[in-house]
Amino acid sequence: MAERLYRTESIVLRRSDFSESDRLILLATPLGKRRVVAKGVRKTMSRLAGHVELFTHNTMLLALGRNLDIITQSQTIHGFSSLRSDLARISCAYYVADVYDQFTQEEEENRPLFELLVQVFDGLNTRNNTDLALRWYELHILHQTGYRPQLHYCAVCQEALTEEANRFSPTIGGVLCPRDAQADRTALPMGNACFRLLRYLQSQPLEIVDTMTISATVRAEAERLLRTYVRYIIERDLKSVTFLNSLRT
Ligand SMILES: [Zn+2]
Numbered sequence: 032m033a034e035r036l037y038r039t040e041s042i043v044l045r046r047s048d049f050s051e052s053d054r055l056i057l058l059a060t061p062l063g064k065r066r067v068v069a070k071g072v073r074k075t076m077s078r079l080a081g082h083v084e085l086f087t088h089n090t091m092l093l094a095l096g097r098n099l100d101i102i103t104q105s106q107t108i109h110g111f112s113s114l115r116s117d118l119a120r121i122s123c124a125y126y127v128a129d130v131y132d133q134f135t136q137e138e139e140e141n142r143p144l145f146e147l148l149v150q151v152f153d154g155l156n157t158r159n160n161t162d163l164a165l166r167w168y169e170l171h172i173l174h175q176t177g178y179r180p181q182l183h184y185c186a187v188c189q190e191a192l193t194e195e196a197n198r199f200s201p202t203i204g205g206v207l208c209p210r211d212a213q214a215d216r217t218a219l220p221m222g223n224a225c226f227r228l229l230r231y232l233q234s235q236p237l238e239i240v241d242t243m244t245i246s247a248t249v250r251a252e253a254e255r256l257l258r259t260y261v262r263y264i265i266e267r268d269l270k271s272v273t274f275l276n277s278l279r280t
Pocket residue numbers: 185186187188189190207208209210211
C-alpha cells in the first residue's frame with residue numbers, strides 16, 4: 032500500500048522517548064500543532080537524528096500514520112545555534128513553546144501563528160533583550176489567538192485611555208479608565224512607563240527590542256502584567272516559568 036506523504040515546515044517544540052529507538056515529537060507547523068513520531072532517532076547511526084533537534088526550524092516529509100504521523104525525512108532550515116547553546120535563551124524557548132502549546136489546538140491550520148514562532152525563535156537566537164522579545168511574543172500571540180489586550184480604549188467602557196490610566200485588568204483583558212478601575216478588584220497597578228512599553232511592543236516589529244533601553248523595574252512590571260493575563264486565560268501555571276525564574280540571579 033502506498034504511503035500518503037506530505038511536506039511541511041516545522042519547529043520542534045518538545046521531544047520525549049517513545050520506545051527504545053523512537054521519539055515522540057511535538058511540532059509546530061503552518062498546518063497546526065502535531066504530535067508525530069521520529070523512528071530510530073535514538074540510535075547512533077540515525078541520519079534523521081541531527082534534523083529533529085529541539086528548537087530547530089526544519090522542512091519535513093511526513094507519512095500519515097494510523098494514530099501518529101511519522102517523520103520520514105527532515106532538513107534543517109535554521110538550527111538557531113546561539114539560542115540552543117545558551118541556557119538563559121533555552122529557558123526562553125521553553126516558555127515560547129509552552130505558551131504556543133497552550134494557545135493552540137492540534138491540527139488547526141494557522142500559518143501566521145507559525146510565522147510568529149519562527150520570528151520569535153530567530154529573535155531569541157540573535158537579539159539581546161530576550162525578556163522584551165518574550166513580552167513582544169506574548170502581546171502578539173494574544174492578538175493572533177483573539178485575546179489582544181486593550182491598550183488604547185478602556186476595556187470596560189471603550190472610552191479612549193489617557194495618561195491617567197494606571198490599572199491593567201487580567202480578567203477583562205486590558206487597561207481600564209480611572210472610573211472603571213475602581214470597580215475592578217483584580218486590576219493590577221501599572222506605571223506610565225510600563226503602559227507606554229506595552230503599547231509600543233504591541234504596535235512594532237520584533238527588531239525594535241534591540242534598540243530599547245528599559246529599566247529593570249519597568250521590565251519586571253510588564254512581565255508581571257502579561258504573565259498574570261496569560262495565566263488567567265490558560266488557567267494553569269507553566270513549568271517553563273519556574274525554569275525561567277530559577278535562572279535569575
Ligand atoms: Zn472605562
